[in-house]
Amino acid sequence: MLKTLLKYEWKDTWGLCTACNGIALILSVIGALMISLWHYSDDKTFTDTQTTMLGVAFSFYIIIYIVSVFAIVLVMKYYFFVRYYKNLFTDQGYLMHTLPVKSTDLINSKLIIAVLWQFITGIVVGICIAIIVFSFADIFGELSIMDFKEAFHDIEMEFDEIVKGIPLIASGIISGLVTPIFEILLMYMAVGIGQQSKKNRLFLSVMVLIGLYMGKRFLSSCLSVPLQMLVINEDISLTTVNVGAVLVALAIIAMTVGLYFLNKYFLEKKLNLE
């Protein structure tokens, strides 16, 4: 049944998520074209006034572009938050919770698709940034494919050093992969807590989410300060840094697993459909 749930979850979310990512890509392409046009204006084809106007339009566009990309990322997050709430804790919940599936299947299907879209959005945002960066590089001539080749060459030269830092790198990668899952589960838990109220459940869920985010920020600051002090301190060995990074990754994994079971608990024991 998980497969069937995944199929419907993908079908239902495909439209809006594709549109959001498509808009981000289109905005990036328009931005790249504007940068090229600005670059072209240096060839004295345009008058000074036209160049100034192009400069103003370009600056204005870049601001809009950055805000839009941030907005799209936020809309995507909020969309999955509201979808979880609407689908499982409003009238639609009467259908979803009477399907012959386990409560873990309901969480898993929503989590997998939401995380998948977070990764897709991450890749799209990366592509958008690359488009803009390469457009700038074209103007200033400061970045070329050769720069990347040289960078990779440097990495090869320091391979021995990198081997020693594998736990640090692996912990970083694992944390990077688990963090989106953690954030989605945090949103789901805010919904689970919010629906315990009799009224204004969505509003309360948002408030709980803000509180949880603040708590998360505080906790991550508490964890990152000692880690940064370790990195800054030159006397500290790489082994100590590795151990610190592995501990942080383990803490993130443990909190993610904990959140998963809390969400399961809310669906199985604290379901409170009006």
Next chain:
Amino acid sequence: MEMNNTYGQPPVGQIPMGQPMPGQMPMGQPPYGQPMPGQMPMGQPPYGQPMPGQMPMGQPPYWQPMRRPMPQLIVEPMPKLENGPSLLECRNLTKSYVYGRNALDHLNLTIEKGHIVGLLGPNGSGKTTLIKIINGLLVPTEGEVLINGQKPGAYTKSVVSYLPERTYLEAQKDVKSLVEFFADFYQDFRKERAYDMLQALGVPIDARLKTLSKGTKEKVQLILVMSRDAQLYVLDEPIAGVDPAARDYILRTILSNYNSEATIMICTHLIYDIENILDDVVFIKNGRLVVQSTAQNIRNKFGKSVDMYFREVFAC
């Protein structure tokens, strides 16, 4: 019960829609509005006049509350068709809300297979809470509910077909995709039956749910629920939002689309409209079981219809 591909033609051996089930009172006979045998005619005596044996209005004066004793507990266990666990069993079922009184108060109830049961009670008596617990939408505070001996979960949801009292389908989806959705999730869903009923009611299958009227939405929901070969159908106010003509169709749909070994539990306030299809009645008051009996026993024992008896038991 499979339907032939030809629209409107039931397969051999199946009761055509609109025809009564064996041993059941024909629908529409006596026509609606006419009294059933042993039933008090509607409208006689006129409203405002006391019923025979009833205290006339105004005596004692309306400002003095009439003390009505709690009705005598009548529980007649249903006969079992076969050995094994009962279809539905509620043991000491209690549900209390943090912000209110007990919606269910140590309720004990057993329902067997092959019955049409009316779950009746005034507003706030705990009917909907009970239905939600049966369907796993609420968790009881105390006690347990068992369906075929199992607690609500993936298995029980595969044998219970539930119609809530609200529109619970996504408004953006079209009727056809909703049929496909049900067919994908419920193994006992019969697509042909659903399409036959949708065509009989003239529901456009390509229309999005949000473009349909409230009554049509309710018909779509009922068709989806009754197109399953479930063991227990739980229908919460199935006829509340539709016109009287559609009520006839809905009741016929309910009667002609369920397996005779299955049980239908209907929760409604419109007792008069459904009482001639009920085998059994369950009255709930303040979260407690007050009456569980066959409809015929109530008529025989008290000489009045279930509707009239309900009014007497729950008179304000």
